[in-house]
Amino acid sequence: MSFSARTKAELCEIEPKKDCCLRAECYGAWLFSRCFTLLDAAFTTESAPAARRMLELAGAAAGVSGELTYAFSRRKKPSYRVTLPDAAARRQLLETFGHTGRESSLGINRAVLENDCCTASFLRGAFLSCGAATDPQKDYRLEFSVPYQKLANGLYTLLREVEVFSAQPLLASRRGGYAVYWKDGGQIEDFLTWIGAPKAAMELMQVRMYKEARNDINRKANFETANMDKTYSASARQIAAIAAISDGMGLGALPEELAQLARLRLEHPDMTLRELSAALGISRSGANHRMQRLLELGEKLLKDQISE
Ligand SMILES: [Zn+2]
Incomplete structure (x- = not known):
C-alpha cells in the first residue's frame, strides 16, 4: 500500500464526534471531487476506504445514497468510483451545503464551516478526495490537486488562515488544474497530525530523522x-x-x-x-x-x- 493509501486508510478510521464536523468533512470530500454539479456527481479513487467514506458521509450528512463501482485501471490498479445517479440526491447534497448546482464554478461556502472545530474535518474530506502524499522515502510532498481556479484559491486562502500551525502552502497552476501543496517535511507532519493521521505523520518524521542522521x-x-x-x-x-x-x-x-x-x-x-x-x-x-x-x-x- 502506498503512503497516500495508508494515510487515507488511517483518516477513514476516525469517527466524527460532532454533527457539524461530519457535515464539514462530507462537504470537503464532495466539493473537491472532480465533479459536483446537478448533472453529475462522481468521484474516482484508488482508496477503497475513501470511496466507502464518501458514501457514508453523504448518507449521514444529507440522507442521500449513491453507488460504488469497482474496476481496474489501465495500469492494473484497482479504481473505485462513487456516483450519485439520482438527480434528486445530487440536488439534495448540493443544497445541504448552500449550493444550487447552477453556479458557473463552485467556491468554498464558509458558512458550512460553522465552528473552528470543523476546519480540520473539512480539510480531511478534501484530502481524501483530491489529496496525495508522496512516499517520504522518495520526497516530501503533500498536495491537493484541484481542477478549478476558484476552488484552488479558496483552499489556499483557507489553509493560510489556519492558526494551529503555520501552514504556508504553495499554489501552482499546471496542465488540467491547480496544485496546492507543501514540500516541507515538518509542515506536512503538522498537517497530517492535525487532520487526524498521527501514524502517517510519525512515519514521515522517522524517515526524516533517519535521513538527517545519515x-x-x-x-x-x-x-x-x-x-x-x-x-x-x-x-x-x-x-x-x-x-x-x-x-x-x-x-x-x-x-x-x-x-x-x-x-x-x-x-x-x-x-x-x-x-x-x-x-x-x-x-x-x-x-x-x-x-x-x-x-x-x-x-x-x-x-x-x-x-x-
Ligand atoms: Zn465541527
Whole structure:
C-alpha cells in the first residue's frame, strides 16, 4: 500500500464526534471531487476506504445514497468510483451545503464551516478526495490537486488562515488544474497530525530523522576524507623532497635529527606530522621545523635538477 493509501486508510478510521464536523468533512470530500454539479456527481479513487467514506458521509450528512463501482485501471490498479445517479440526491447534497448546482464554478461556502472545530474535518474530506502524499522515502510532498481556479484559491486562502500551525502552502497552476501543496517535511507532519493521521505523520518524521542522521554521517565522512587528502598530499610533497635529497646527496649527509625524520617519513607515508613527532619523541612544532628544513633542502635540489 502506498503512503497516500495508508494515510487515507488511517483518516477513514476516525469517527466524527460532532454533527457539524461530519457535515464539514462530507462537504470537503464532495466539493473537491472532480465533479459536483446537478448533472453529475462522481468521484474516482484508488482508496477503497475513501470511496466507502464518501458514501457514508453523504448518507449521514444529507440522507442521500449513491453507488460504488469497482474496476481496474489501465495500469492494473484497482479504481473505485462513487456516483450519485439520482438527480434528486445530487440536488439534495448540493443544497445541504448552500449550493444550487447552477453556479458557473463552485467556491468554498464558509458558512458550512460553522465552528473552528470543523476546519480540520473539512480539510480531511478534501484530502481524501483530491489529496496525495508522496512516499517520504522518495520526497516530501503533500498536495491537493484541484481542477478549478476558484476552488484552488479558496483552499489556499483557507489553509493560510489556519492558526494551529503555520501552514504556508504553495499554489501552482499546471496542465488540467491547480496544485496546492507543501514540500516541507515538518509542515506536512503538522498537517497530517492535525487532520487526524498521527501514524502517517510519525512515519514521515522517522524517515526524516533517519535521513538527517545519515546526512550528518556523510558530512563527517566527507570531512575526514578531505583531511586524509590533506595528509596524503602533504606527505607526497615531503617524500618527493626527501627522495631528491637521497638522490642528490644521500640521507647520510644530513644532520642526524633530519635523517631520522626523513627515514621515518619514507617508511610511513600515511602518518600525520603529530604521529611522526610522537614516534621520534619530540614536539609537533619541533617535527614541523625539521620537516620544513627537509622540504627547503629537497625542493631546492629538485629545482636545481630541473634547471640543469
Ligand atoms: Zn465541527
